[in-house]
Amino acid sequence: MSAAKILIVEDDEGLCSQYRWAFPGLKPVITHRRAQALAALAKERPSVVVLDLGLPPDPDGVSEGFATLEEILRAAPATKVILATGSNERENALRAIAAGAYDFYEKPIDIAVLRGIVDRALRLYELEAENRRLAEAQTQSSIPRIITAAEPMLKICRDIEKLAETNVPVLLLGESGTGKEALARALHDLGPRAKGPFIALNCGAIPENLLESELFGHERGAFTGAVKQNIGKIEMAHRGTLFLDEIGDLPHPLQVKLLRFLQDQVIERIGGRQRIQVDVRVVSATNQAIESEIESGRFRGDLFYRLNAVTLRIPPLRAREGDAVLLARYFLHRFNAEFHRSVRGLSESAVAAITAHDWPGNVRELENRLKRAVVMNETRLIEPADLELAVPAIVAEAAPGAEDALDLRAARLRAERDVIERALARAAGNLSSAAQLLGVSRTTLYGLLRTHGLEPSLAEGATQDITENP
Numbered sequence: 209m210s211a212a213k214i215l216i217v218e219d220d221e222g223l224c225s226q227y228r229w230a231f232p233g234l235k236p237v238i239t240h241r242r243a244q245a246l247a248a249l250a251k252e253r254p255s256v257v258v259l260d261l262g263l264p265p266d267p268d269g270v271s272e273g274f275a276t277l278e279e280i281l282r283a284a285p286a287t288k289v290i291l292a293t294g295s296n297e298r299e300n301a302l303r304a305i306a307a308g309a310y311d312f313y314e315k316p317i318d319i320a321v322l323r324g325i326v327d328r329a330l331r332l333y334e335l336e337a338e339n340r341r342l343a344e345a346q347t348q349s350s351i352p353r354i355i356t357a358a359e360p361m362l363k364i365c366r367d368i369e370k371l372a373e374t375n376v377p378v379l380l381l382g383e384s385g386t387g388k389e390a391l392a393r394a395l396h397d398l399g400p401r402a403k404g405p406f407i408a409l410n411c412g413a414i415p416e417n418l419l420e421s422e423l424f425g426h427e428r429g430a431f432t433g434a435v436k437q438n439i440g441k442i443e444m445a446h447r448g449t450l451f452l453d454e455i456g457d458l459p460h461p462l463q464v465k466l467l468r469f470l471q472d473q474v475i476e477r478i479g480g481r482q483r484i485q486v487d488v489r490v491v492s493a494t495n496q497a498i499e500s501e502i503e504s505g506r507f508r509g510d511l512f513y514r515l516n517a518v519t520l521r522i523p524p525l526r527a528r529e530g531d532a533v534l535l536a537r538y539f540l541h542r543f544n545a546e547f548h549r550s551v552r553g554l555s556e557s558a559v560a561a562i563t564a565h566d567w568p569g570n571v572r573e574l575e576n577r578l579k580r581a582v583v584m585n586e587t588r589l590i591e592p593a594d595l596e597l598a599v600p601a602i603v604a605e606a607a608p609g610a611e612d613a614l615d616l617r618a619a620r621l622r623a624e625r626d627v628i629e630r631a632l633a634r635a636a637g638n639l640s641s642a643a644q645l646l647g648v649s650r651t652t653l654y655g656l657l658r659t660h661g662l663e664p665s666l667a668e669g670a671t672q673d674i675t676e677n678p
Contacts, residue, residue, distance in 0.1 A: 430479025
């Protein structure tokens with residue numbers, strides 16, 4: 209595997225000589241001006257950039273450095289940019305962080321400190337790259353719109369592929385939000401009816417007095433307000449697929465009429481006398497316990513047996529091990545592109561929170577939470593709070609008073625929290641000093657504070673530091 213590349217943008221030849229040997233294991237690419245840096249960025253695709261703010265033709269100012277930073281982040285937003293600043297240029301450093309730089313260091317340089325910042329930047333870059341690969345990777349599912357690597361769902365996908373080639377009615381059973389319509393559409397798209405129409409109707413979303421017309425259509429003058437002929441969903445689906453969602457909500461009188469259609473594939477519009485022959489495959493779905501509905505008499509048993517030549521039970525998201533995180537990363541990537549955001553990924557505690565949550569609303573709930581988190585996120589990583597999820601017990605156990613927990617990871621988290629609190633106390637609440645004591649960047653420390661549920665504003669002098677270092 210080739211060494212990761214680090215791009216140096218520095219006009220001081222003495223510093224460039226130091227940089228050449230400062231990063232063992234990395235391949236340094238040395239440039240002196242903005243145009244050279246952008247050319248090298250496109251050619252070498254470095255993981256990390258070390259950028260001097262004072263570049264010619266403005267070596268005594270910062271205009272050229274900020275212009276270079278802006279163009280680097282526009283061309284390669286995933287690249288971690290570390291700024292070199294003078295000892296009295298804190299305001300410029302904070303401005304650079306707000307503009308998207310990863311971190312900064314003050315001249316004169318301390319190679320050991322800079323190397324530590326670069327190492328952390330490189331690890332974060334690799335983590336985010338892995339997240340992007342996972343989000344973009346093809347899953348084992350061959351069905352469009354179905355993202356899964358869980359065996360129960362993969363089995364459903366294989367069954368869908370087999371059934372797509374047939375004309376048998378299929379009944380999809382599963383909780384709301386599990387992807388029943390996407391599977392119904394796959395039955396259509398993968399089969400011989402793919403060139404025909406796919407018509408979907410939610411039987412529970414239309415008032416009962418309008419549902420018959422929606423299904424079977426009506427002739428002009430059939431009832432008050434019928435000012436023109438209306439073609440029903442069944443007729444519209446001729447030579448294609450009719451998807452009846454929430455079939456359990458179909459009123460009893462319409463159950464009789466639908467059963468008659470399924471028996472002979474003939475309909476009559478309301479107010480009409482013409483018998484219309486149609487060729488339609490019916491796929492239906494419900495989130496209800498349909499067998500209980502039959503026992504209570506609310507759903508006809510003979511209609512049920514017509515609809516469920518094959519029944520597929522769609523597993524809820526909580527039964528699809530690993531899929532919640534896989535889908536979260538997929539949605540993160542999708543919504544970043546859709547809303548032109550640059551959220552970097554999921555924090556470790558967010559991954560734990562996603563894994564621990566039961567997802568009663570299934571994939572739809574996960575999608576909505578990720579959409580809101582991406583739109584509203586003001587940091588680089590999504591945290592449990594962004595998803596409105598509870599901090600997982602494994603993290604909560606790291607809080608004071610949980611010393612009896614024997615879980616190894618919980619013990620590590622408790623130790624980490626203790627060290628962070630001691631560093632904050634020794635630094636009198638100043639995050640820059642605390643980060644230096646811990647050997648991490650300010651942005652890393654801020655993320656750790658959020659992970660452990662610590663409020664930096666409670667420590668003396670921390671409020672201003674957090675505000676200035678988002």
